[in-house]
Amino acid sequence: MSIIKTIEELESWSAGADRKNRTLGLVPTMGYLHEGHCSLIRAAKAENDLVVVSVFVNPTQFAPGEDFESYPRNIERDYELAIAAGADVVFNPEVGEIYVPGSSTFVEVTGDITKKLCGASRPTHFKGVTTVVNILFNIVRPDRAYFGQKDAQQALIIKKMVRDLHMPLEVTVCPIVREADGLAMSSRNVYLSAEERKQAVCLNCGLQKAWEYLNSGSDDSRSVRKLIEVIENHIKGQDLAVIDYVRILDGETLEEINGIEPGKAALAAVAVRFGKTRLIDNRVLSVEVR
């Protein structure tokens, strides 16, 4: 097996792989794989007969001036890691293979779910994501697709797209994989200087402090305003950190909430810049129904 570059090759593999009687899991990635991606591939392999990992740095989800050109790439290493984690095929198409000449069709999830959080700072981002994921689903036709909770908003949006459009597959969201010090794994972590890398742990620590405050028993422990303050104060303690957003929203719709309600998941999400590098992290906050 080698790296598959074209849809035609992928279809001929698919035709030979007895797809009719076997299940297939797809792990869509932008490459530069790390342990987070590998955990998705292992999850896919555990639940499906066949696993396809797509490696495609999707231009339509980058705005002008973002890091499309400089996004880290290493397809040979990706191939080794993907196969080692259980992939059967690595699909690495060119841009012109995914977007046919004159392509002008978009899939867009509208509403708070795409407008809040990263949708506010990157207004065209998720339209690019849903369009390319829709295309990959149509090409690969998986039974299940795997996404990381690291990109919590993306995962919610893709689940909604699949539900709204009745796409014939299941979406599985796998837990965030972290470095030893708690930094969420990300291909963009390689952009960080040594000092930035050290301070970057503040995203996870801030979220952890919110979790602790929520369970502290204080009078205002369920107040979204207070919990955001806890996170912001922690991150502001790092001199290289510039907050893009700290938000706590409804865990499914991303609508505004004032407090954490028992039995209802909320999503605490942060985006922080270190120099030119923008990092995100999140934690689901919930309190038990008594």
Place this chain on the structure above:
Amino acid sequence: MSIIKTIEELESWSAGADRKNRTLGLVPTMGYLHEGHCSLIRAAKAENDLVVVSVFVNPTQFAPGEDFESYPRNIERDYELAIAAGADVVFNPEVGEIYVPGSSTFVEVTGDITKKLCGASRPTHFKGVTTVVNILFNIVRPDRAYFGQKDAQQALIIKKMVRDLHMPLEVTVCPIVREADGLAMSSRNVYLSAEERKQAVCLNCGLQKAWEYLNSGSDDSRSVRKLIEVIENHIKGQDLAVIDYVRILDGETLEEINGIEPGKAALAAVAVRFGKTRLIDNRVLSVEVR
């Protein structure tokens, strides 16, 4: 076999119909079937083992004030006609079955192809069409889908959506079916009064006159401006006809053209109102390469 109302029922039929070894054709309709629809069903039956006809008056392709509520419906008659023409299943879902609660995902083809012709007078129409057709394709998962050339712009847009999103099916466009006097068959023809019905033949006659002029050998016979004038003058001869548009555009992209070029198809398209009723018709114009 009876009318299938839910996705669950359709899937259980699909599971029992040995879909893995048989091909399926889908004919998406808004019901109130006429001979035009039946010709699509027969074409589908000729090329596929199984045929599903969907009957769904799609609210998202009607603007406020258009005829969504009053659109003619007769599901029992549709069922009889569809089965007689060769359908295996008539799928007639409720609105809430197709659009899940909170549904907010849209599929949109952008560019001239959706902005011109009916897209100009009905700016949200095609976004509703592509969204519902995408959903129906995902639910029914046909090998082939059939549309009428009567809705020429719709057919071009759906072909483009399928191509751009790599949807795994073929789109077939079938010729316009006409009444004895040349009026293109349409469910909306029932809205016409006797006198309007008589005058409505002017759409086809106007297009016919353009075709004749194109082949007349006159100096300006390939001039789009002249050909539009020929059509408009003919339609204006009918006192109840109010022209919405008469356009001649590139036959694939719907971009503006000045003349009919040898070997390149152009689409002559007209929309005319008779009272509250809006009728459309079209003809592909081409001249041979010498």
